[in-house]
Amino acid sequence: MLSISEFSQMCHLSPQALRFYHAEGLLVPAETDERTGYRSYAFDQVEQAMLIALLRDTGMSVKLVRQALDEPDRAVALLDRHSDEVHRQRGAQDEAIRAARSVFEAQPEPRLRHVPAMTVVAMLVHGTPLGRDAQEWDRAEATVAAATAELVARVQEVGVRCLGRPRRALAFETQTPDRRVLDGEGAAWMVEVPVAATTAALAALPADLLVHAQAARDELAIFMPGRNTMAKYGTVILRLLHAHPLDDGRFVDIARLRQEIHDDGVLSSAPVEQQPE
Structure with a gap:
């Protein structure tokens, strides 16, 4: 022994x-x-x-x-099953390392920019989770991404030309605002795309798509590298709110925050508004 x-x-x-x-x-x-x-x-x-x-x-x-x-x-x-899981975890860790490095290298900060007037076509995204946890957030991201692709396809089908990248926003500012967003019953998000089209072409769009003219405005914008997450979304809001003081009693309207999804990150922007008298 x-x-x-x-x-x-x-x-x-x-x-x-x-x-x-x-x-x-x-x-x-x-x-x-x-x-x-x-x-x-x-x-x-x-x-x-x-x-x-x-x-x-x-x-x-x-x-x-x-x-x-x-x-x-x-x-x-x-062992084969375990190997697959190890490779999945390793891929997730590599992505996390790249995301962390890009954020620390970029040191994202808001910048003031002027946006010209444009015509925008929007669509409400129904059945979108609010993103109250990581799994729900990922489901919302997938749902909004699919709706974005659908919107672009439907706009192009009637010969309307898209200008620039599609955007997503919380569904607070539509022609028929759905306040049920606040309690999770309504469409939580909307997607929109700037377009160039004649009045006749816009009239040919499906009735459930919303068309509105966006006036020229100043915005605070910030680019956050990596994929969109709930924590990054919250960080963007904080950095926009804590950006350098705006003159003439202006403020950043976070309720109208928009996001553009890029291959290497997310560009978020919110309009700068004048305080009411």
């Missing part, structure tokens, strides 16, 4: 790891002194220890290791 210290040295597993594997039922000592708790191992347990170490070195959970040991015929399939 081998002491836990001897077995530890032979298998290159620490005594702490051996005690953990014992507690988890992966590698039960051949003998345990009931009075002292002293553990002893048999030489033929070396192979079991080796298999456990191999599987744990892959990053497998104890649960998966136990399954692989209990059903050796499934071990390769379990």
Whole structure:
């Protein structure tokens, strides 16, 4: 019989790891002194220890290791499944590293810009979650992205030319405002695209699309690198609100915040309004 210290040295597993594997039922000592708790191992347990170490070195959970040991015929399939998950996690980590680096390198700050007058075609996006958690936010992003592609296609079908990138905004400012946005019952978002078209072409648009003239205005805009997230959306709002003071009693109308999705990030902008007298 081998002491836990001897077995530890032979298998290159620490005594702490051996005690953990014992507690988890992966590698039960051949003998345990009931009075002292002293553990002893048999030489033929070396192979079991080796298999456990191999599987744990892959990053497998104890649960998966136990399954692989209990059903050796499934071990390769379990390793394949684990490998897929490792690659998924590694890809997510690589994306997170790129996003973190881009934000710290760019140091995004708001800038004041002037936007000319334009004609805009908009569409309400029904069934959009409010994004109260990460999963709901991702579903909302996918829904809004699909609606954006649909809007552009429908506009182009009737020969109306799109100018610039589509945008999305909370559905507070439409010709028929739906205040149910606030309690989650109505369309949470709308998508819109600037267009160039004659009056006749605009009249040919489907009735559920909204057309409005946007006057020339000043905006505060900020570009946030990486994919759109709930935390970044909140950060953008804070930075716009805390931007340099505006003169003549003007303020940033966050309720009319718009976003343009780019390949390398999100451009958010909000109009600068005059305080009422």
